[in-house]
Every structure is written in structure tokens, then in C-alpha cells.
Amino acid sequence: MSDLINLFNKAKLLIIVFTFAAILLSEYSYPQSQGEIIYKRTCIACHTIGSGRLVGPDLKNVFNKRSEEWIISFVKSSQRMIKRRDPDAVVLFNEYNKSIMPDQNLTDDQIKDVMRYIKKQSSGSGQTTALTEDIKSSTGMTIDEAGENEVSAGRNLFLGKVRLTNGGPACMSCHNVTAENLIAGGLLAMDLTNTYSRLNAPGVYSIMFSSPFPIMNAAYNNNKITKDEAFYLIAFLKHADINSVNQQPVNYQSNFILMGLLGAAILFGIYGGIWWNRKRKPVNDKIFKRQLKTF
Ligand code: HEC
Numbered sequence: 001m002s003d004l005i006n007l008f009n010k011a012k013l014l015i016i017v018f019t020f021a022a023i024l025l026s027e028y029s030y031p032q033s034q035g036e037i038i039y040k041r042t043c044i045a046c047h048t049i050g051s052g053r054l055v056g057p058d059l060k061n062v063f064n065k066r067s068e069e070w071i072i073s074f075v076k077s078s079q080r081m082i083k084r085r086d087p088d089a090v091v092l093f094n095e096y097n098k099s100i101m102p103d104q105n106l107t108d109d110q111i112k113d114v115m116r117y118i119k120k121q122s123s124g125s126g127q128t129t130a131l132t133e134d135i136k137s138s139t140g141m142t143i144d145e146a147g148e149n150e151v152s153a154g155r156n157l158f159l160g161k162v163r164l165t166n167g168g169p170a171c172m173s174c175h176n177v178t179a180e181n182l183i184a185g186g187l188l189a190m191d192l193t194n195t196y197s198r199l200n201a202p203g204v205y206s207i208m209f210s211s212p213f214p215i216m217n218a219a220y221n222n223n224k225i226t227k228d229e230a231f232y233l234i235a236f237l238k239h240a241d242i243n244s245v246n247q248q249p250v251n252y253q254s255n256f257i258l259m260g261l262l263g264a265a266i267l268f269g270i271y272g273g274i275w276w277n278r279k280r281k282p283v284n285d286k287i288f289k290r291q292l293k294t295f
Pocket residue numbers: 038039042043044045046047055056057059062066071074075078092093094096097098099100101102104114212
């Protein structure tokens with residue numbers, strides 16, 4: 001009998017050991033380095049390794065032309081380097097139409113990990129990690145073919161007149177675009193009027209799907225924009241960009257105060273008119289005056 005219990009306990013122990021082993025093995029069966037994780041979470045929206053320029057330069061073999069310290073410092077804060085007039089950083093910044101690479105809150109070791117991953121990908125011939133694909137609508141239309149209907153669909157999505165299928169917030173809650181019939185949008189994030197000419201369709205596309213900007217990423221990570229929605233939005237941004245030369249940026253700030261004062265004056269006028277018989281003097285005014293007369 002006690003033999004049986006012993007056997008039973010052993011079996012239980014084995015099950016526990018196997019379960020743990022299975023969990024541990026599954027953890028290790030994805031040999032994704034930290035560098036790869038960081039790269040795919042952040043850098044991939046703007047860079048490729050061997051597939052050409054996206055928002056930023058192709059990072060294939062970047063370490064052949066830059067030192068490790070330079071890269072670490074650039075990734076941490078490219079703008080600090082540009083302000084310090086680092087010649088390579090300034091040339092690069094101008095070459096990329098002054099697109100700002102956002103500061104990355106990474107340690108030296110994490111950046112070295114990312115570089116190791118890029119090195120590995122650079123040596124594998126034909127390895128690409130680009131998110132870019134041909135950007136087309138589900139009907140096969142290209143951005144160049146997009147017409148008034150597509151632009152208008154994009155405008156409605158941008159403004160939130162039409163809801164995004166998966167429930168993400170309208171772009172206008174954070175961004176502004178200067179285009180016809182648009183009221184000023186959010187100022188939390190940058191104005192997107194000329195984004196298209198800086199980033200081109202692939203850049204805008206990848207930022208929508210895997211935004212390197214934490215705030216924007218949080219907004220869409222669980223509410224993915226669909227491919228068609230992205231297509232319409234890009235068509236709209238392109239249209240706004242091309243037409244931006246004809247647009248005057250609307251300054252609501254000074255108008256706002258003026259309209260406020262004017263509105264207040266008009267309202268006081270109306271109230272005064274409607275309520276003409278209101279008591280304008282103390283309640284006892286009549287009594288007071290009567291008493292004055294009796295003196
Ligand atoms: C929002 C887009 C964006 C993201 C995200 C981004 N970069 Fe960049 N990166 C750029 C741009 C644009 C440049 C070109 C320089 C400039 O405009 O400041 C650049 C330049 C670089 C350079 C210099 C390349 C060269 O040819 O000298 C390196 C290295 C680099 N990025 C690494 C990274 C790494 C690593 C990550 C992820 C941790 C990352 N970048 C994330 C946009 C981005």
C-alpha cells in the first residue's frame with residue numbers, strides 16, 4: 001500500500017517537473033535577443049536593414065561608417081548631437097529633411113544589443129526586416145491613382161466623422177492638418193500637413209502600423225488601423241501636403257479672445273434689453289426716497 005502511495009507521489013513530482021520544463025523550454029524556444037525585441041518594437045517603423053531608405057537611413061552595415069560611441073550617443077539623443085554641431089549628425093539630419101529621430105530611452109548595453117542584431121541581419125544576404133509592402137487599397141489601387149473619393153474617405157477618418165473600424169481615436173485628437181474645411185485639430189503632436197513629403201507613403205504607413213511614438217502606439221496598439229483605412233489616410237495626407245501651398249494656417253488664438261469679448265458684450269446687451277424692468281437699485285430705494293421727501 002505505501003509503495004502505491006510512493007509511486008503516486010513520484011508521478012505527481014514528475015508531472016510538476018515536466019510542466020516546469022515545458023514552460024522553461026517554451027521560453028527558450030524563441031531565441032529572440034533583447035536587441036531584436038527592441039529593434040522590432042521601435043526602430044523598424046523608420047529603418048530597414050538592407051531594404052533601403054525608409055523614414056531614416058538603411059542601417060545595414062552602419063557600423064562600418066560610424067563608431068560605436070557615435071551610434072550610442074546618436075540613438076540616445078540625435079538632437080543633442082545636432083545641437084552640438086556634430087558634422088556627421090548635421091549632414092544626416094539635413095539629408096533626411098530634418099526628420100527628428102526621437103530620443104530613445106535605452107541603456108548603452110541595450111543599444112549594443114540592438115547593434116548586434118543589426119550586425120547579424122546585415123551579414124545574412126538578402127535579409128530584410130522592412131515593414132514596407134506595396135501600399136495599395138484592397139481593390140488594388142495605388143496611392144498615385146487615389147482620387148477625390150479616397151481623399152475624402154481619408155479626411156473623414158482623420159476628422160473622426162467616420163469611425164475607425166477597430167475603434168482607435170481619430171487622428172485629429174492629437175494632430176492638426178492645414179487643409180480646406182478643417183478646423184484646427186489637436187496640438188499634442190506635430191502638425192502633419194507636410195509630413196507626406198518628408199516621410200513618403202512607406203514612412204507614414206509604417207508609423208501608423210507600428211508607431212515608434214509611445215503615445216500614438218498606445219492609442220492604436222489594441223485598435224489596429226486597417227489597411228484600407230491607412231490607404232485613405234495616406235491619400236488624404238498626400239493631398240493636404242500638395243495643396244498646402246494654397247492654404248493659410250488658421251490662427252484661432254487672437255480671434256478667440258476677440259470673439260470672446262464681442263460675444264460677452266452682445267450677451268450683456270441682450271440680457272439688459274430682455275430684462276429691462278429688473279431691479280437696478282437697492283430694494284428699499286423707493287422707501288428710501290419717500291423718506292427723503294418727508295424731511
Ligand atoms: C521616427 C523614426 C525613427 C525611429 C523610430 C528610429 N529612427 Fe533612427 N533615424 C531616423 C532618422 C530620420 C534618421 C536620420 C537622421 C536624422 O534625421 O536625425 C535616423 C538615423 C539613425 C542612425 C544613423 C544612421 C547613419 O546612417 O549614420 C542610426 C544608427 C539610427 N538612426 C538608429 C536607430 C535605432 C537603433 C533605432 C531604434 C532604437 C532608431 N534609429 C529609431 C528615424 C528614426
